[in-house]
Amino acid sequence: MKALVGCTLIDGTGGPVLENAAVLINGDRIEAVGPREAISWPVDTEVIDVSGMTVLPGLIDCHDHLASKDYTLLSRWGLDEPTSLGNIRTAKAIEDTLAAGYTCLRDAGGLDSGFRTAVEQGLISGPRLVLSVGIISPTGGLADRVSPSGHHNAYHFDPNTPAGVADGPDSIRAKVREMVRVGADVIKFATTGGASSRPGHGPMDIEFGPDEVKALVEESAALGRRTMCHAVGGPGLRMCVEAGVGSVEHGCYLADDPDLVRIMADKGTFFVPTFEIYEFHSTVSAPHMVERAKALLDVHRESLHQALAAGVKVAAGTDAGGYVHGDNAREVELLVERGMTPMQSIQAATGWAAECCGLEKELGTVAAAKLADLLVIDGDPLRNISVLRDRDRIKMVMKGGEAFVDKLEAPTPTAAAAL
Numbered sequence: 001m002k003a004l005v006g007c008t009l010i011d012g013t014g015g016p017v018l019e020n021a022a023v024l025i026n027g028d029r030i031e032a033v034g035p036r037e038a039i040s041w042p043v044d045t046e047v048i049d050v051s052g053m054t055v056l057p058g059l060i061d062c063h064d065h066l067a068s069k070d071y072t073l074l075s076r077w078g079l080d081e082p083t084s085l086g087n088i089r090t091a092k093a094i095e096d097t098l099a100a101g102y103t104c105l106r107d108a109g110g111l112d113s114g115f116r117t118a119v120e121q122g123l124i125s126g127p128r129l130v131l132s133v134g135i136i137s138p139t140g141g142l143a144d145r146v147s148p149s150g151h152h153n154a155y156h157f158d159p160n161t162p163a164g165v166a167d168g169p170d171s172i173r174a175k176v177r178e179m180v181r182v183g184a185d186v187i188k189f190a191t192t193g194g195a196s197s198r199p200g201h202g203p204m205d206i207e208f209g210p211d212e213v214k215a216l217v218e219e220s221a222a223l224g225r226r227t228m229c230h231a232v233g234g235p236g237l238r239m240c241v242e243a244g245v246g247s248v249e250h251g252c253y254l255a256d257d258p259d260l261v262r263i264m265a266d267k268g269t270f271f272v273p274t275f276e277i278y279e280f281h282s283t284v285s286a287p288h289m290v291e292r293a294k295a296l297l298d299v300h301r302e303s304l305h306q307a308l309a310a311g312v313k314v315a316a317g318t319d320a321g322g323y324v325h326g327d328n329a330r331e332v333e334l335l336v337e338r339g340m341t342p343m344q345s346i347q348a349a350t351g352w353a354a355e356c357c358g359l360e361k362e363l364g365t366v367a368a369a370k371l372a373d374l375l376v377i378d379g380d381p382l383r384n385i386s387v388l389r390d391r392d393r394i395k396m397v398m399k400g401g402e403a404f405v406d407k408l409e410a411p412t413p414t415a416a417a418a419l
Contacts, residue, residue, distance in 0.1 A: 001024060001026050001041055001042060001046065002024075002025040002045065002046045002048060002401065003023065003024050003025070003041050003046070004022065004023040004025070004048050004050050004055055004374070005021075005022045005047060005048065005049060005050065005051075006020060006021075006022075006049055006050055006051030006052070006053075007021050007022075007023070007051070007053050007054060007055040007376070008020075008053070008054045008055070009021035009023070009033070009054075009055050009056070010054060010055070010056040010343075010346060010366075010381070010382070011056070011366040011367065012057040012346070012347060012351040012354075012364050012365035012366060013351050014343055014344065014347040014351065017382070018035065020035060020036045020037075021033070021035060021036060021055070022034065022035070022036040022039040023055060024039055024041055024045075025372045025398075026401075027372075028372055028401040028402075029369060029370065029371055029372055029401070030366065030367065030368055030369065030370050030371075031368065032368055033366055033367060033368060048396075049409070050376050050395075050396075050408065053376050053377060053378050053379075054377045054379065054380055054381060055366065055375070055377075056346060056350065056374070056375050056377070056381070057350040057351070057354075057363070057365055057374065057375065058101065058103025058104065058127075058350075058373035058374060058375050058397065058398070058399060059100075059101045059104075059316075059328070059329065059332070059349045059350065059353075059375060060102065060106075060315075060316070060349055060353035060354060060363065060364065061097070061106065061318055061320075061328045061331070061349070061353075062106045062247070062270075062315040062316060062317040062353050062356050062357060063106060063108045063228070063272050063274055063317025063318065063319050064097075064105050064106070064107055064108065064318055064320050064321060064328070065107065065108055065109060065110045065111070065321020065322065066090055066093050066094055066097070066105070066110070066115070066325065067086070067090045067107075067110035067112075067115075067321065068110055068321025069089060069321075069322070070322055070323065076322070077145075090111070090115065091118070091124045091126075093325035093326070094115060094119065094125075094126035094127070094129075095124060095125050095126055096326040097126065097325060097326055097328060098127050098397060098399065098404050099326070099391070099394075099397065099404065099405055100326045100327070100328055100391070100394070100397075101329065101375045101377075101388065101397050101405075102127050102328050103127050103128060103363075103375075103398075104127050104128040104129075104130070104353075104357065104359065104363055104373065105126075105127040105128070105129055105130070106129075106131075106132070106186065107129060107130070108132055108135070108188050108230075108249065108317075109132050109133070109134055110134075110321060111131055112131075112160070112161050112182070112183070113131060113133065113182060115129065116129040116131055116183070125404055128359075128363070128373075128399075130185045130357050130359070131183060131186070132179070132187065132228065133161060133179055133182055133183060134162060134163075134164045134179060134184075134188070135164045135188050135189065135190060135230070136165075136166055136172065136175050136187065136188065136189040136190070136216065137164055137165065137166075137189065137207050137208070138166065138167050138207050138208055138212070139165055139167055140207075141190055141193075141207040141208075142190040142194065142207065143163070143164030143165055143190070144164075144165045160182060161182060162182060167212075168212065169211055169212055169214075169215035170215075172208075172215050172216045172219070173216075173219040176219040176220055176223065177219070177223065180223050184225065185225065186226045186228055186246070186357075186358075187216065187220040187225050187226070187227045187228070188227075188229075188230070188249075189208070189213075189216055189228075189229055189230070190207050190208075190229065190231070190236075191206065191213060191229055191230070191239050192205060192206060192207060192230065192234060192237060193205040193207070193232070194230060195232070195277075195285075195289050195292040195293045195296070196281060196285065196289050196322075199288045202292055203232035203234070203253070203296065204232070204233045204234035204236075204253070205234065206234060206235050206236040207236055208236070208239070209239075210242075210243070213239050213240055213243045213245075217243045217244055217245060226246035226247075226358055227246045228245070228246055228247045228249055228272070229245040229247070229248060229249060230249045231245075231248055231249065231251060232250045232251070232252050232296070233252055233253025233254075233256060234253065237253060237257070237260065238257060238260060241260050241263050241264055241269060242263065244267050244269070245269060246269065247269065247270035247271070247315065247356050248264065248270070248271050248272065249272045249317065250272070250273065251271055251272075251273060251303055251307075252273070252278070252296040252299060252303060253296065253299055253300075253303065254271070254306060254307060255299050255302040255303040255305075255306050256299065261303075261306045261307045261310040261312050262310050264307065264310070264312045265310045265311040265312050268313075269312070270312070270313050270314070270315050270352070270355070270356040271304075271307045271313070271314050272314075272315045272317040272356065273300065273303070273304055273314065273317075273335075273338075274317050274318060274319040274331070275300065275331060275334040275335065276319065276320065276330050276331045277319035277320070278293045278296065278297065278300065279330075279334065280293075280323045280324075282294045300338075301338045304335075304338050304339055305339050308339075308340065308344070313352045313355065313356070314335070314340070314344070314348045314352060315352050315353045315355075315356035316331045316335060316345070316348040316349040317331065318330070318331045327389060329389040330389060331349075332345045332346065332348070332349050332385060333385050333386055333389060336385045342382045342383075342385045343382060345385060346381060346382075346385075350365065351364045351365045352364075371400055372398060372399075372400060372401040373398065373399050373400065374396070374397075374398040375394070375396070375398075376394075376395045376396035376398075376408065377393055377394060377395065378392075378393045378394075378395050379393050394407070395407045395408050
């Protein structure tokens with residue numbers, strides 16, 4: 001057994017912190033949590049003194065693209081290096097994300113099931129991976145990548161991974177089944193364009209029709225899969241909300257239709273705003289992308305405020321593929337900058353994020369019987385949320401009871417149970 005003792009505990013539920021706490025770990029799970037004086041442990045327990053530090057659940061990113069490298073055409077089309085080298089870069093990004101304190105990650109397109117298996121088998125170190133494998137969209141939509149010269153490029157370079165284009169309810173049902181066949185845990189689809197879409201197909205432009213979205217959500221549910229929908233604004237955003245999608249990704253223009261957040265609250269739909277990607281696009285992207293990203297900044301912030309006021313659960317997601325890996329906690333920092341409290345932003349990356357991924361019984365909060373995925377920080381993120389981005393302040397990253405990062409002093413042997 002292991003015991004983390006003396007810490008300030010943020011348990012991921014949004015409840016009050018617990019000072020001078022102890023977390024007892026048995027194998028890969030948490031045995032007990034509570035005030036230090038109330039927890040006892042066997043004589044051979046490895047006692048780890050974390051006095052003056054903060055312990056919280058391992059962080060969760062609900063929207064990433066770990067296989068993406070940057071936004072250049074050569075990179076996005078897989079033309080700049082051998083596939084094997086790209087896979088090694090992806091493996092490094094996966095390991096670096098774990099080192100940043102993220103013990104679970106939902107990939108929103110681009111990562112195939114082999115990487116999940118590699119993590120599970122211990123071939124590489126990384127977060128627990130929840131995969132969409134690919135994005136489903138209609139012809140002309142997000143997954144239909146065609147150059148101005150007419151060349152086609154699938155979202156993936158692995159011939160075992162399906163192309164994401166599907167038109168009509170029957171074709172969409174078949175595509176959902178195909179994604180599940182190759183290992184998708186969640187079904188990702190798009191009902192609008194986006195800030196990074198081609199000129200002429202932007203954030204308010206529609207993709208699927210209502211009958212197609214209904215078929216996709218129904219088929220996903222029949223196969224036991226949640227859904228996540230890229231939807232920025234306009235009729236496509238309303239379409240996915242009314243169809244009962246599991247989570248709205250981006251949702252920048254929710255504030256334009258205030259009844260949508262009430263529908264989301266009633267249906268239990270999560271909101272993953274991904275502020276980090278728009279911060280990027282508003283600075284260094286192509287001119288049409290910069291313009292789109294700047295145009296939505298204010299309404300995106302207001303959408304967050306309306307969602308919180310309506311009782312919608314917000315989950316942190318970076319949409320980081322294409323510009324950076326390993327700085328996932330910038331999104332948590334941005335949630336605070338956009339109006340959430342530090343405690344809410346932590347909950348968005350822990351307890352609410354676990355619910356968004358359907359893993360709340362295993363992850364997201366520090367509680368008995370949960371998996372021992374924990375983060376030890378030298379600092380107080382409730383006073384300074386930015387400490388979550390500081391690698392020097394990350395003293396331990398524990399996944400399943402084993403430390404991947406350990407910068408703490410050597411544990412003190414104990415000869416007797418705690419008093």
